[in-house]
Structure formats: structure tokens, C-alpha cells
Amino acid sequence: xxxxxxxxxxxxxxxxxxxxxxxxxxxxxxxxxxxxxxxxxxxxxxxxxxxxxxxxxxxxxxxxxxxxxxxxxxxxxxxxxxxxxxxxxxxxxxxxxxxxxxxxxxxxxxxxxxxxxxxxxxxxxxxxxxxxxxxxxxxxxxxxxxxxxxxxxxxxxxxxxxxxxxxxxxxxxxxxxxxxxxxxxxxxxxxxxxxxxxxxxxxxxxxxxxxxxxxxxxxxxxxx
Numbered sequence: 001x002x003x004x005x006x007x008x009x010x011x012x013x014x015x016x017x018x019x020x021x022x023x024x025x026x027x028x029x030x031x032x033x034x035x036x037x038x039x040x041x042x043x044x045x046x047x048x049x050x051x052x053x054x055x056x057x058x059x060x061x062x063x064x065x066x067x068x069x070x071x072x073x074x075x076x077x078x079x080x081x082x083x084x085x086x087x088x089x090x091x092x093x094x095x096x097x098x099x100x101x102x103x104x105x106x107x108x109x110x111x112x113x114x115x116x117x118x119x120x121x122x123x124x125x126x127x128x129x130x131x132x133x134x135x136x137x138x139x140x141x142x143x144x145x146x147x148x149x150x151x152x153x154x155x156x157x158x159x160x161x162x163x164x165x166x167x168x169x170x171x172x173x174x175x176x177x178x179x180x181x182x183x184x185x186x187x188x189x190x191x192x193x194x195x196x197x198x199x200x201x202x203x204x205x206x207x208x209x210x211x212x213x214x215x216x217x218x219x220x221x222x223x224x
Contacts, residue, residue: 037147050196057093067102155184
């Protein structure tokens, strides 16, 4: 018996309309025409950056911006940025990669997410945090003359690539700097980041970064 159109599962229609950000990135790379554009890459940590850098440094000259005022405590912030610098020093890459120290002012994060403290991970608080950090990346890219900006955040299986790319594309219009679309978890990117983390003995944190995500992880462990 043939199915009627209305009987088609909703997930099928959703899959038809899903944007393939990896394909968009592939298309941009395919049309670089032998040039090496400058890319401002916002980085959240060394493990997530590992695959992104291995992949993107084949095609771009990269400035890695470490701007993450959400990270708590300060000792965790220092540990993560030091691991990122060590990774960039030790990992061979085709094109030039430099680390840009962003400012660490936790009040910028707390002011931005005020009233959203009790939101679950992946909710409204996280969207505000993504935008806060991507906005800084767009600003740096514009001021320093980069051709593109993007972020390592889409490598996480726990983060919505669509929401992150939507923010980036909106900021592209606002700042006049091209946003590089991505879904770095594709092409087994997340799996490769784990392999590289082991290869370079990188510190892998067990929470996203802010005190709220840390508390949620701790609570989950207690429940389990």
C-alpha cells in the first residue's frame, strides 16, 4: 500500500530541509583559486581546536582568538589557553597559525547572561554566550583585516551547528566580514579531535566552561 504524503514522518521532511554547512565550507575552499585567505578562528579549547586547525590550516592563514570570558575559575582559563598555545607550537601545519590572547573579563559573560542562570545547557544562556564570543571574533576580524571569521564550537556533538551558523551569518551582515560556515563534527571531525588530543596529550575538560555547566555536570554525576 502506498503511503500518502501526509503519512511521511516529520523527520524525513526535516532532513530534506537541513542545511549542509560542511558542503558550504567545501564549496568555499574549492573556489579559493590557489589563494590563502586570512581566517580569524575563535577557539574554545585545545581539544576542539586540534582537528579544526589540522583541517583549516591547509587552506588558510589562521589567527586563533582565545576569547572565553565564560570560563570559570580563572585557573581553568589559564590551563585551557596554555594547552592551546602548546598545541599550536607542537602541531605541524601547512600555513601560518598564531594565537591571539583575548581579554579575560568574566563580568562580560555574567552581564550578558543575567536572568538566564537557571537555563539548561544548550538553552537560551548558551545562545547568548555563543553570540558574545562570536561577536568578539567578528570585531577582531574586522579590525585586523581578516578575510573570514568562524569558531571551533560546531565540532561539539552537543552544540547546534545551525544555531551557531545562524549567529555567525547575522554577525557577518552586522560587521561586514565574511563568516565561514562550518559543521566540524562532520567528516569524523569530532573523532579526529579525540585522536589528536591523545596524540598530543591534551588536557580534556569535563564541562563546557562556565560555572553553570560545571554545576550541571556535578549534579548529573550525583544523580547517576
